Amino acid sequence: MEKTNGYKRAPSRFRNVIEEGGRFPPEIGMCFCSSDAFAWLKPGPALPQDRYHLYVSYACPWASRTLIMRKLKGLDFIGVTIVSPRIGPDGWPFATLDDYPGAEPDPLYNSRLVKDLYLRADPEYVGKYTVPLLWDKKQHTIVNNESADIVRMFNYAFNSYLPAHKAALDYYPPELRGEIDSLEAWMYDDINSAHAPPASRTEALTLIRGSVTDGVYKVGFATTFSQYRDALLPLFDALDRIEKMLSGKVYLVGNRLTEADIRLYVTMVSRTAFYLVRVSALTRGPFGMSDRWLRRLYWKHDAFQSTTDFQHIKTGYYSLKTMRTASPFVPIGPVPHIEPL
Numbered sequence: 461m462e463k464t465n466g467y468k469r470a471p472s473r474f475r476n477v478i479e480e481g482g483r484f485p486p487e488i489g490m491c492f493c494s495s496d497a498f499a500w501l502k503p504g505p506a507l508p509q510d511r512y513h514l515y516v517s518y519a520c521p522w523a524s525r526t527l528i529m530r531k532l533k534g535l536d537f538i539g540v541t542i543v544s545p546r547i548g549p550d551g552w553p554f555a556t557l558d559d560y561p562g563a564e565p566d567p568l569y570n571s572r573l574v575k576d577l578y579l580r581a582d583p584e585y586v587g588k589y590t591v592p593l594l595w596d597k598k599q600h601t602i603v604n605n606e607s608a609d610i611v612r613m614f615n616y617a618f619n620s621y622l623p624a625h626k627a628a629l630d631y632y633p634p635e636l637r638g639e640i641d642s643l644e645a646w647m648y649d650d651i652n653s654a655h656a657p658p659a660s661r662t663e664a665l666t667l668i669r670g671s672v673t674d675g676v677y678k679v680g681f682a683t684t685f686s687q688y689r690d691a692l693l694p695l696f697d698a699l700d701r702i703e704k705m706l707s708g709k710v711y712l713v714g715n716r717l718t719e720a721d722i723r724l725y726v727t728m729v730s731r732t733a734f735y736l737v738r739v740s741a742l743t744r745g746p747f748g749m750s751d752r753w754l755r756r757l758y759w760k761h762d763a764f765q766s767t768t769d770f771q772h773i774k775t776g777y778y779s780l781k782t783m784r785t786a787s788p789f790v791p792i793g794p795v796p797h798i799e800p801l
């Protein structure tokens with residue numbers, strides 16, 4: 461795998477979609493769950509069966525996005541399993557191997573590691589054993605392991621089986637797609653502020669996503685001072701640009717909650733919990749606008765608050781042996797993790 465500045469993510473390998481008529485349909489059947497989420501159901505319901513399952517770590521920002529979208533859309537019929545945040549040399553362990561508070565065993569195969577699921581899906585698989593992982597219980601295989609795809613699928617794939625008010629929620633609305641799409645380049649491009657100044661708001665958003673998300677990792681994984689410095693300055697530039705962009709606004713794109721907010725939130729919330737200390741990205745704040753934006757998302761939307769677990773986030777990053785600064789324990793605080801509004 462190519463490495464740039466000590467950090468480069470591998471492309472995801474499983475990229476199937478859930479779609480009618482496809483290999484992975486949003487299958488229709490009876491639902492036997494007793495969850496309140498199904499209180500709207502009348503007798504004789506047609507619902508997607510409990511066919512798909514999501515494996516995630518609260519410590520992974522990419523996985524957390526899928527949890528937020530699942531919650532926003534009310535996709536309770538997609539089961540979730542939380543792994544231990546203490547990633548080891550073989551990747552993410554389930555509670556059977558590492559019984560960390562809040563971690564769960566694999567309910568489907570009692571796997572010890574996420575790795576076992578990858579090898580179950582493809583015994584020849586070579587690569588990282590990443591989360592999120594969307595699993596098909598019927599074909600016993602991975603549907604998709606790319607958070608950007610999963611978030612998109614959750615936004616629309618099950619719409620015809622959802623109550624009207626949930627189906628109507630669109631976090632990737634046609635009129636804002638251009639702008640939102642431009643944010644997604646960061647997923648695969650190694651963008652940083654060595655680029656020319658952005659020519660447009662759209663371009664600025666693209667740069668910002670790359671700079672903040674991967675930029676934070678570049679800072680954290682840098683092994684020399686010059687790598688660290690080269691990554692740190694673009695990161696602060698990006699945070700400054702976000703500040704300006706959010707000035708007088710509640711959401712990043714348009715006047716509504718979109719995918720863009722979800723994507724940025726998971727990075728920014730991790731930042732509050734550990735980045736500033738762990739990756740030596742000492743703040744030059746205040747970042748008033750982005751702090752307020754973050755606090756609004758956290759306090760006003762259960763989908764954000766209920767999927768944010770600070771203990772797992774901190775434990776995940778402070779346990780990472782590959783990060784530069786060794787840490788014998790997980791620090792307390794900040795208290796509160798997110799300031800009230």
Ligand SMILES: N[C@@H](CCC(=O)N[C@@H](CS)C(=O)NCC(=O)O)C(=O)O
Pocket residue numbers: 469470471472519520521522523551552588589590591592605606607608
């Ligand atoms: N392309 C993936 C990347 C996900 C990813 O990098 N996950 C990390 C945790 S944040 C992971 O599971 N890493 C496992 C490992 O490094 O062994 C996505 O966005 O879904």
